[in-house]
Amino acid sequence: xxxxxxxxxxxxxxxxxxxxxxxxxxxxxxxxxxxxxxxxxxxxxxxxxxxxxxxxxxxxxxxxxxxxxxxxxxxxxxxxxxxxxxxxxxxxxxxxxxxxxxxxxxxxxxxxxxxxxxxxxxxxxxxxxxx
Amino acid sequence: xxxxxxxxxxxxxxxxxxxxxxxxxxxxxxxxxxxxxxxxxxxxxxxxxxxxxxxxxxxxxxxxxxxxxxxxxxxxxxxxxxxxxxxxxxxxxxxxxxxxxxxxxxxxxxxxxxxxxxxxxxxxxxxxxxxxxxxxxxxxxxxxxxxxxxxxxxxxxxxxxxxxxxxxxxxxxxxxxxxxxxxxxxxxxxxxxxxxxxxxxxxxxxxxxxxxxxxxxxxxxxxxxxxxxxxxxxxxxxxxxxxxxxxxxxxxxxx
Numbered sequence: 001x002x003x004x005x006x007x008x009x010x011x012x013x014x015x016x017x018x019x020x021x022x023x024x025x026x027x028x029x030x031x032x033x034x035x036x037x038x039x040x041x042x043x044x045x046x047x048x049x050x051x052x053x054x055x056x057x058x059x060x061x062x063x064x065x066x067x068x069x070x071x072x073x074x075x076x077x078x079x080x081x082x083x084x085x086x087x088x089x090x091x092x093x094x095x096x097x098x099x100x101x102x103x104x105x106x107x108x109x110x111x112x113x114x115x116x117x118x119x120x121x122x123x124x125x126x127x128x129x130x131x
Numbered sequence: 132x133x134x135x136x137x138x139x140x141x142x143x144x145x146x147x148x149x150x151x152x153x154x155x156x157x158x159x160x161x162x163x164x165x166x167x168x169x170x171x172x173x174x175x176x177x178x179x180x181x182x183x184x185x186x187x188x189x190x191x192x193x194x195x196x197x198x199x200x201x202x203x204x205x206x207x208x209x210x211x212x213x214x215x216x217x218x219x220x221x222x223x224x225x226x227x228x229x230x231x232x233x234x235x236x237x238x239x240x241x242x243x244x245x246x247x248x249x250x251x252x253x254x255x256x257x258x259x260x261x262x263x264x265x266x267x268x269x270x271x272x273x274x275x276x277x278x279x280x281x282x283x284x285x286x287x288x289x290x291x292x293x294x295x296x297x298x299x300x301x302x303x304x305x306x307x308x309x310x311x312x313x314x315x316x317x318x319x320x321x322x323x324x325x326x327x328x329x330x331x332x333x334x335x336x337x338x339x340x341x342x343x344x345x346x347x348x349x350x351x352x353x354x355x356x357x358x359x360x361x362x363x364x365x366x367x368x369x370x371x372x373x374x375x376x377x378x379x380x381x382x383x384x385x386x
Contacts, residue, residue, distance in 0.1 A: 091155060
C-alpha cells in the first residue's frame with residue numbers, strides 16, 4: 001500500500017483479528033460440536049448492550065462473550081442449551097424492568113429480544129450456492 | 132465446498148465489509164426455515180442456505196442499505212410466499228485512522244485510536260519520528276514524502292484522515308491529494324488565519340468547489356478547552372467519532 005519513495009518501518013503490519021466471535025464458533029465446529037449463538041436482535045428502553053451484541057453458549061453451558069452481564073444471561077443460557085439439544089432456533093424476550101426493585105447490580109430497565117441460533121457442523125457446511 | 136464459519140473468519144481477518152442475514156421468524160406459506168442464512172460480501176452472495184431465490188434477492192437488496200447505514204437491524208421482508216423477519220448483522224470495513232505527521236500530538240492520538248479499535252496508519256517523512264519505537268501500537272508506520280504516500284493509498288469511506296504535520300507547507304500538499312477522496316473525515320490542524328489563506332488558494336488556484344472545501348474540519352477537533360497534546364488528541368478523536376456516528380458533541384445534560 002505504501003507508495004513510491006516510502007518504506008515500511010518494521011512491525012507485523014496488517015494487525016489481523018483472530019479473536020472474532022466467528023473464530024470461536026469455527027473452533028467449536030471444527031471439533032464437531034454443536035453450539036448456540038445468542039444475538040440481541042432488538043431492544044426497547046435502556047439495555048446493557050447494543051443490537052448485534054453476541055454470546056456463544058456451548059452444549060455444557062460454557063459462555064463466551066456477553067449480551068449484558070447478569071441481565072437475563074442465565075435465562076438465555078438455559079434456552080440456548082435447549083436450542084442445542086433440539087437443534088431448533090428460538091427467540092427469547094428478556095424483560096429487565098422486573099429487575100429494578102431487586103438489589104442485583106444488573107438494573108437496566110429495558111426489554112431485549114434475543115435470537116438463539118444453534119450451529120452444528122453439517123448445518124454450517126450447507127453454505128450452498130456461492131455465486 | 133466452503134462453510135459459513137470459514138467465510139466469516141476470512142471476512143474478519145481480511146477486514147472486508149459484509150452482512151450476515153439470518154432468518155429469525157417465518158410467517159405464511161414460505162418454506163424458508165428459521166436459522167437459514169445468507170452471507171453477503173462485496174455485494175454478492177458468499178454463502179446461503181435460504182433456498183428461495185426471491186428471498187435471497189430481497190436480502191441482497193436490503194444488505195446494501197444496512198451496510199451503508201452501518202447498523203445491524205431486524206427487518207421484515209414481505210415476499211409473495213410470506214413474511215420473513217430477518218436479522219441483518221452488519222460487519223463494516225474496520226475504520227482506518229490515517230495520521231499524517233508523527234509529532235507530539237500523534238503519539239497520544241495513536242494510543243487513544245487503538246483503544247477505540249481503529250486500524251491506525253502513521254505517515255511521516257522523518258524516520259526519526261516515524262518508527263516502531265515511537266509508535267509500538269500503530270498497525271502501520273510509513274516513511275516517505277507524505278503527500279506522495281497519500282496519493283498512492285486507496286482511500287475508502289472507512290478512512291479518517293488527520294493532517295497534523297510539522298508545518299503548514301506540509302499539510303497543504305497533503306490536503307490537495309486527499310480533498311477529493313472518499314475519506315469520511317479529513318481534519319487539518321492550524322490557525323484560522325493560515326487555514327483561511329490555504330482554502331483561498333484552493334479556490335483560486337485549484338478551482339476546488341465550496342462544498343468540497345466545507346468537508347474539511349479545520350481548525351481540527353472539538354472545543355473542549357484542550358491544553359496538553361493528549362487532550363488535543365482526544366478532541367480530534369472526539370470529532371472523528373462524532374462524524375463516524377453522527378453525534379452532536381454537546382453535553383448530554385444540556386439537552
